[in-house]
Amino acid sequence: MDTTHPSSRHQGLEDLRYLAAKCVRCSLCKFPPLVKVESQATSSICPSIDTYGFHSHSGGGRVLMALSVLEGRSEITEATRDAIYQCTLCGGCDVSCKYVSDIEITEIMMALRARSFDATGPTDVQRRILDNLDRNGHPYESGTREDCLADIPGVRVGPGPTILLLGSAYAMSPERRTTLRNMVRLLGAAGIDVSVLGADEPDVGTLALALGDLKRFDRSASAAIGMLNDSGATEVVCADSEDWATIRAHWPKVAELGPPARHVVEVLDDAVRAGRLTLAHPVRVRAAWHDPCSLGRRSEPYQAWDGEVRKIQGQLLVYDPPRPVNRGSSGCYDPPRRLLRAVPGLELIELPRNRECSYCCGAGGGVAEAYPELATAAAMERQREAGTTGAELLVTTCPGCEQNLGGVEVAGVPTASIYDVLAASVWNQHDSFTNGS
Amino acid sequence: MTPRSKEQMRELVPGWEPGEDPDSCGVVHARTAEDVVEIVTKARGSGVRLRARSSAAPHSTVGAGDTEAVVVDLSELRAIQRIDRRNRVLLIEPGVTFDKLVVPLAAAGLQAALPLCPRPGKSALAAWLDREATIVPRRQWDISDPLLCVDAVLGTGDRLRTGSAAGPGTLEEQWAAGEAQKGPMGPGHADWMRLFEAAEGAMGMVVWASVKAEVLPSxxxxxxxxxxxxxxxxxxxxxxxxxxxxxxxxxxxxxxxxxxxxxxxxxxxxxxxxxxxxxxxxxxxxxxxxxxxxxxxxxxxxxxxxxxxxxxxxxxxxxxxxxxxxxLRRPSEGMYWRDRRAGAHRRLYFQTTLDRAGQFVDLAHATVADEGFDRSCLGVYVQPQLAGRQCTVEFLLCHALDEEAASRARSVATALAGRAAAVGAFFSRPLPDVPVPGLVTDATGDFLTRVKAMFDPQCVFSPGALGIGGTD
Amino acid sequence: MSIVGVNDKQADPNVTDAERDERRAEVAAGLSRVVGARWVATDPAVLDTYTWQYTAEAITGSNWMQRPLAVAMPADTDEVAAIVRLCNTEGIQFKAISTGFGAWGAATEPDRVVLLDLRRMNRILEVDAKNMYAVVEPYVTANQLQVEVLPHGLNTHVAGCGAQHSVLASATSVMGQGWDGVSMGFSGRNLLAVEWVTPEGEIVRSGSVDASGEWFSGDGPGPSMRGIFRGYAGAFSGLGVFTKAAVKLYPWAGPGHLEVTGSNPDYMATIPEHHVAAVCVVDGWDQMAELGYRVADAEIATFMSRNAPSLMSGVLTADNNTFADLYGVPLFHEMLYALVIVITAESAEERDLKVDMLKAILSDLGGGMLANLGGPEEVRWLMRAVRVLARRIGPGDLIRSVPGAVRMLVRDARRFGLGRLSEYLPSFMYMATVTSGLNIRGVFRFGGTFWTAMGSLVSWDNAIHGAKVGAQVKRKYIDKGVIFDDGADNAWGGFYEGGTYAHLEELACYDPTDKDAADAVFEYVFETNLVSIEHHTGLPINAVGPANSALFGPHCSSYDTWQDRIKASFDPHNTADGSFYVEPDFTPNERMVAGAENVTSDRAPIDPNAPDL
Missing domain, CATH: 3.30.70.2190 (Alpha-Beta Plaits)
Incomplete structure (x- = not known):
């Protein structure tokens, strides 16, 4: 274990070195698994290298930067730091690498961020985000959870058997309130008695993790897990997909969450399949589903491994015991598709890059805040892709995706949250997405 | 070239004979590859130019423009050194003519990639070196096919074996190890064989080559x-x-x-x-x-x-x-087929794609009409190559044997070459005695000059129609 | 594909760090004037992402090659030419890369080379479906071109390194063996016209594109320009930069899009209706030679390659632990002498004809095949396999291996939802050969990396001869524990141009972070090179770069001296980094000399008539 964060199970760069050294610089991390590529236009899986071009801006490139830093060949300069952070941490490279090998690229990139953060401190933009977290309990300049709750009439505030974690992105964005309201209404209509924590809702640590501030993340995650474990809740439901990925893949490194957790789409999917929620009204639209990275490939559960690498048959590297590897396939892919297929009149279209091979919207990893040019370029690319399918609507469920893809609609297809679409079907309420909310 | 006496020529070129060909400065017969090396080595620096000839008469006029060059007659290097059914390959010397190939190959269950009814006495190696189109396009993987490896005598007097034939090992050692000189590339970082193609001997004289053969259909x-x-x-x-x-x-x-x-x-x-x-x-x-x-x-x-x-x-x-x-599976029988219509002919050929062939045919018809050439004396032959990726378009201008008719055909060919070049015909090899405007661009000229300077720095080999290394 | 004998150089000791940084800044400023500052990188960590390279350890002794002076990303040919001219003016070198996979994509001299990362030049400029060629820029990958041309009923040759390679780089500059060579040739032979920025910065267009702007031919007028820059190995950017290239495409009797089901890592191709994937097994090298010749003669195969059991097991599995289990099952070793053959056909009639031809050949040779042809063929294969294994390993071991085999079959049935080996093995091999998207699994993953040896383009008999003697060299290093023990024989290779020529390269997998292994593999490659000379197995795949040219030249018509002259003529200022091509005034470094001495003092005994493994 790296000595930087002895109290948690984060792997430091040194811990991951044996995996980083497996990089052969094959560049497969830049593409979806090649057997899945359908056209040149959709043959990239990496918004970062699409935008900045240099190999340093690929998954493999960052692995090599990590090795360079580890071996003392280079210091982390401003240019290095940009190359490290100009990445949405979408995990596409990780999936592609693990089709043929098993390098934990995302873990290495996060460890490199932690090394960078420890060595150089935050950038100005990052500093503002962290200050906001300190000051406001969320990463934004303004907004309060009270304001948010005022827009969600009827929601129970305080402890309850099912706690809905709203997260910050939905809660602090007035533009997303309709969606949030629809989400809560849908849960209610499904007979799920959710409560929210209001001003007490903890920061789950998503941005601190993305920025490499692991101490802060550990504090946040630890506090949040403790609060939820002590709350008496029997289930936690997560609204924000980015937080969902954090909870699933990274909280276990800090502490165990007692109550089981699910994402909202999983809860609603169960409800529809059980007949507790009826999607009655037709929504006649050709809709493409955008798999958020955080709901999909990045939400695979953390799997601890404490073993060693052995060589057998001379030079064959094996793990003792076998090392579990997340390859992106067991993310949450089917529930949202089942939900949309259940909407009468809705024709579901698959984007060429889908499920574990989805192309990132560009918002994650702290990029929307620090490198808007990357966020915009990625969203434009995804919109272009959607536009080629004949889709009339691009549906997703992640506040970052909704915001970022919606922000460049002019280039492609109107964007909607899945909750708005479902609400339209349940209550024949179309205005929530036809105006491109 | 400075006029020399017969004695001087014999001194400079052992075995030199005055010959009867008015278009050359005598002839020397090489009977082995070593003879060729000796001839070239002696001639280097002497001011004597050499040009290779492998076929039996009549000879193509391509490359024959250099009347001051001594003809190195390779027709006596005529061994079929090897026919290998298992590896579908033969190894031949330049004097092996098409009429000598068909029967022994068939006896081994093979056939060669023939051009369309070639002259029986045409050197097979010379035709293939000249990238003469062959009639089975689906088996032509590269425009250099069916040639694989060659052994060339360079203007420096060195020998350069190409492709997998280069080594390691002698031919016999390679055969013993199961190799049959099948690898056409290299050795190393260059495709040496390609530098001798369509060069009319200006880069070197090829003394043998391995050649792809194909299974004889049952x-x-x-x-x-x-x-x-x-x-x-x-x-x-x-x-x-x-x-x-x-x-x-x-x-x-x-x-x-x-x-x-x-x-x-x-x-x-x-x-x-x-x-x-x-x-x-x-x-x-x-x-x-x-x-x-x-x-x-x-x-x-x-x-x-x-x-x-x-x-x-x-x-x-x-x-x-x-x-x-x-x-179709043999050399031309009786009178050479291209001469049958009028006694003689002139060929004009270039590369294009099949879908453009029709445009050039129209152009040819228009040109012969404009030039007042008898339309019935025009022939068209389109040979798909590289499995249909490109083709050779050949216009056959048939004419009587007399000088005036020949001149007339040449004039029409010149006009047609100019017009065809202007609309995209690619003359990938020189035409006999017909200038093609813009044929050698600056880039091509520079490339050819540098290669010539490498292989034949003293310009012992005749420059050919492309004027490779030619100074006069 | 890999290289030994490339000279790793040291920094000029007379240049101080400050001077070097100043120089870098000057050059970066010049590059920025050409491409814009955004497209120039000088940060050490960023440059290091162009420095770590596979096979570096056997050249430099570490996993790093040398750091370039800068990396620039030109957008078009004019910018490439301007950078090349700048390098001429500044007295520095350039090297162009596309994906830059392999040590040859890196500098060998510190702080002297500007790398041109051609990623921004990534357009498919033309697909002439009728005349079956495409014109591409440097960063178009084989995978990209393949998926774009399949809907036209066409396909493209993909090199064995994997379909992420640049089509242009493979066709113009670097080797080009692949699984599909029997129907789609070799990269260098698929090249038509090119646009070439010479080492002096001139923009040259070859063949028909120079004459008429059409790209269908790169040969002529007169001798072909391809003769200068391509060869077997390519010039590895040591003779300029290719900025556009036309390459041959080939007919594809298959769907416009390959259907792939499943999820990572168990994607599985649906074999199209008229296609057959068959692992064709015979018993021994002699029969394998016959099989290759006869299948080639009969024009049956669209893909035909030899894959050792270790490679096939690697392709089938997603991790080394699973691989070790699978590879431990003797049943797989029955496929030691096997060719993977993929048949494609426009109709059932054509498919059936080709299958019947294949069956006739295998029947004659006493072989069998595991193919997507249903039960009876699988039963025949299994019965034959048991018979062969009983003879090869003895009935006792065979019986003891049954539980392991059953476990494997149960696990894979669970994994793929399928019951029969004849469905998923052909499917995987079909996917591997057609898309070339799984190659890392079959070689790199075992130890972390691999080198290769032997592998000349020669007659199939000679390729097999090379595999036999190469395996004996490899055994020596396996016994030392420095190469993964894949049974010594992991000769991978294929056939080209309808079987006109072939190659078998002897892969050696190892851990690149293991210093002993890195040194030993250097020696392995050198020793196989010596064996290539002594046993006349052709110029091996490693015969690249100045040291090897010097080694092989005297045995191969002194081609090295002619290469030197080409370099001197076309690159008079030595501006193109020729470290993997031709270097004026080359002298081997100490590591190279020491390695060679180790080898020559302790040679593996070679018996060219050794019995089969």
Whole structure:
């Protein structure tokens, strides 16, 4: 274990070195698994290298930067730091690498961020985000959870058997309130008695993790897990997909969450399949589903491994015991598709890059805040892709995706949250997405 | 070149003879590769220029423009050094002519990639070195095919063996290790063999080469699809080649097919009447295993595609398909086929793609009309190459044997070459005695000059029609 | 594909760090004037992402090659030419890369080379479906071109390194063996016209594109320009930069899009209706030679390659632990002498004809095949496999291996939802050969990396001869524990141009972070090179770069001296980094000399007539 964060199970760069050294610089991390590529236009899986071009801006490139830093060949300069952070941490490279090998690229990139953060401190933009977290309990300049709750009439505030974690992105964005309201209404209509924590809702640590501030993340995650474990809740439901990925893949490194957790789409999917929620009204639209990275490939559960690498048959590297590897396939892919297929009149279209091979919207990893040019370029690319399918609507469920893809609609297809679409079907309420909310 | 006495020439070029060819400065016969090395070594720095000749007479006029060069006659290097059925390869010297190849190859169960009914006495190696188009396009993987490896004597007197033949090991050692000189590239970082192609000997004299051969089909049938225009036949060509259904495959107009078929002049009128304005000549084949089924499957494809394009399969006269196949799988019999129409001919050929061939045919017809050339003396032969990716378009300007007719044909060829070049004809190899405007661009000229300076710094080899290293 | 004998150089000791940084800044400023500052990188960590390279350890002794002076990303040919001219003016070198996979994509001299990362030049400029060629820029990958041309009923040759390679780089500059060579040739032979920025910065267009702007031919007028820059190995950017290239495409009797089901890592191709994937097994090298010749003669195969059991097991599995289990099952070793053959056909009739031809050949040779042809063929294969294994390993071991085999079959049935080996093995091999998207699994993953040896383009008999003697060299290093023990024989290779020529390269997998292994593999490659000379197995795949040219030249018509002259003539200022091509005044470094001495003092005994493994 790296000595930087002895109290948690984060792997430091040194811990991951044996995996980083497996990089052969094959560049497969830049593409979806090649057997899945359908056209040149959709043959990239990496918004970062699409935008900045240099190999340093690929998954493999960052692995090599990590090795360079580890071996003392280079210091982390401003240019290095940009190359490290100009990445949405979408995990596409990780999936592609693990089709043929098993390098934990995302873990290495996060460890490199932690090394960078420890060595150089935050950038100005990052500093503002962290200050906001300190000051406001969320990463934004303004907004309060009270304001948010005022827009969600009827929601129970305080402890309850099912706690809905709203997260910050939905809660602090007035533009997303309709969606949030629809989400809560849908849960209610499904007979799920959710409560929210209001001003007490903890920061789950998503941005601190993305920025490499692991101490802060550990504090946040630890506090949040403790609060939820002590709350008496029997289930936690997560609204924000980015937080969902954090909870699933990274909280276990800090502490165990007692109550089981699910994402909202999983809860609603169960409800529809059980007949507790009826999607009655037709929504006649050709809709493409955008798999958020955080709901999909990045939400695979953390799997601890404490073993060693052995060589057998001379030079064959094996793990003792076998090392579990997340390859992106067991993310949450089917529930949202089942939900949309259940909407009468809705024709579901698959984007060429889908499920574990989805192309990132560009918002994650702290990029929307620090490198808007990357966020915009990625969203434009995804919109272009959607536009080629004949889709009339691009549906997703992640506040970052909704915001970022919606922000460049002019280039492609109107964007909607899945909750708005479902609400339209349940209550024949179309205005929530036809105006491109 | 400074005039020299016979004694001086014999001193400079051992074995030199004055010869009877007015277009050369005498001749020297090489009987071995070592002879060639000795001749070149002696001639270096002497001011004597050399040009290679391998075929029997009559000789192509390509490269013959240098009347002051001594002809190095390679026709006595005529060994077929090896025929290897297992590896489908032969190894031949430059004096091996096409008429000497067919029978021994067939005896081994093989056949060579023949140009369209070549002169019997034409050096096979010279034709292939010159990238002369061959009639089975589906088996042409590279424009250099069927050549694989060559052994060349350079202007420095060095020998350069190319491809996998270069080594390690002598030919005999390689044979013992199972190698059959099949690798056409290299050795190393350059494709040396390509530098001797279409160079008319200006870069070096090739003293042997390994050459791809193909399995002799156990069943083969010739076919002619006829049409009133070229276009539908071009479409069929694309399709049957895409399906890998035909071996022999080329397109000819009525007069040219008549030239090929009417070995006897008195049959010419009847043959000409019975063939179509445009003809796609093909063959379908079955090899060794399940030959009949394979053949029949190919026939089905041919029939389907011919029907789909609105063309018709015709029985070629005289003697039908068997006779046609016999003609196509051998060197020209009797009078050379290109001379049958009028006694002599001039060829004009260039590369293009099949879909553009028709435009050049129209251009040729317009040009001969403009030039007042007898239209019936124009022939068209389109040879698909590289499995249909490109083709050689050949215009045959048939003329009488007299000097005036020859001059007239040359004039028409010159006009046609100019017009064709202006609309994209790619003259990938020099034409006999016909200038092509803009043929050697600055880039090509620079490239050729540098290679010449490397292989033949003293310009002992004649510059050829491209003027490679030529100073006068 | 890999290289030994490339000279790793040291920094000029007379240049101080400050001077070097100043120089870098000057050059970066010049590059920025050409491409814009955004497209120039000089940050050490960023440059290091162009420095770590596979096979570096056997050249430099570490996993790093040398750091370039800068990396620039030109957008077009004019910018490439301007950078090349700048390098001429500044007295520095350039090297162009596309994906830059392999040590040859890196500098060998510190702080002297500007790398041109051609990623921004990534357009498919033309697909001429009728005349079956495409014109591409440098960063178009084989995978990209393949998926774009399949809907036209066409396919493209993909090199064995994997379909992420640049089509242009493979065709113009670097080797080009692949699984599909029997129907789609070799990269260098698929090249038509090119646009070439010479080492002096001139923009040259070859063949028909120079004459008429059409790209269908790169040969002439007169001798072909391809003769200068391509060869077997390519010039590895040591003779300029290719900025556009036309390459041959080939007919594809298959769907416009390959259907792939499942999820990572168990994607599985649906074999199209008229296609057959078959692992064709015979018993021994002699029969394998016959099989290759006969299948090639009969024109049956669209893909035909030899894959050792270790490679096939690697392709089938997603991790080394699973691989070790699978590879431990003797049943797989029955496929030691096997060719993977993929048949494609436009119709059932054509497919059936080709299958019947294949069956006739295998029947004659006493072989069997595991193919997507249903039960009876699988039963025949299994019965034959048991018979062969009983003879090869003895009935006792065979019986003891049954539980392991059953476990494997149960696990894979669970994994793929399928019951029969004849469905998923052909499917995987079909996917591997057609898309070339799984190659890392079959070689790199075992130890972390691999080198290769032997592998000349020669007659199939000679390729097999090379595999036999190469395996004996490899055994020596396996016994030392420095190469993964894949049974010594992991000769991978294929056939080209309808079987006109072939190659078998002897892969050696190892851990690149293991210093002993890195040193030993250097020696392995050198020793196989010596064996290539002594046993006349052709110029091996490693015969690249100045040291090897010097080694092989005297045995191969002194081609090295002619290469030197080409370099001197076309690159008079030595501006193109020729470290993997031709270097004026080359002298081997100490590591190279020491390695060679180790080898020559302790040679593996070679018996060219040794019995089969």
């Amino acid at each position: 069943i083969e049938t010739a076919w002619v699809a006829g049409a009133d225009t070229l276009a539908p036949l071009v479409e069929i060509t694309y399709r049957v080649l895409r399906r890998n259904a035909v071996d022999i495959c080329f397109l000819v107009d009525r007069p040219t097919l008549t030239d090929l078929l009417a070995v006897d002049a008195d049959r010419r009128p009847s043959v000409e009447r019975s063939v179509s304005a445009w003809n796609l000549v093909m063959s379908t084949a079955g090899l060794e295993i399940l030959a009949q089924r394979r053949h029949d499957l190919s026939v089905d494809i041919v029939r389907t595609e011919v029907r789909a394009a609105g063309a018709r399969l015709v029985d070629p006269p005289p003697g039908g398909r068997d006779r046609l196949l016999h003609i």
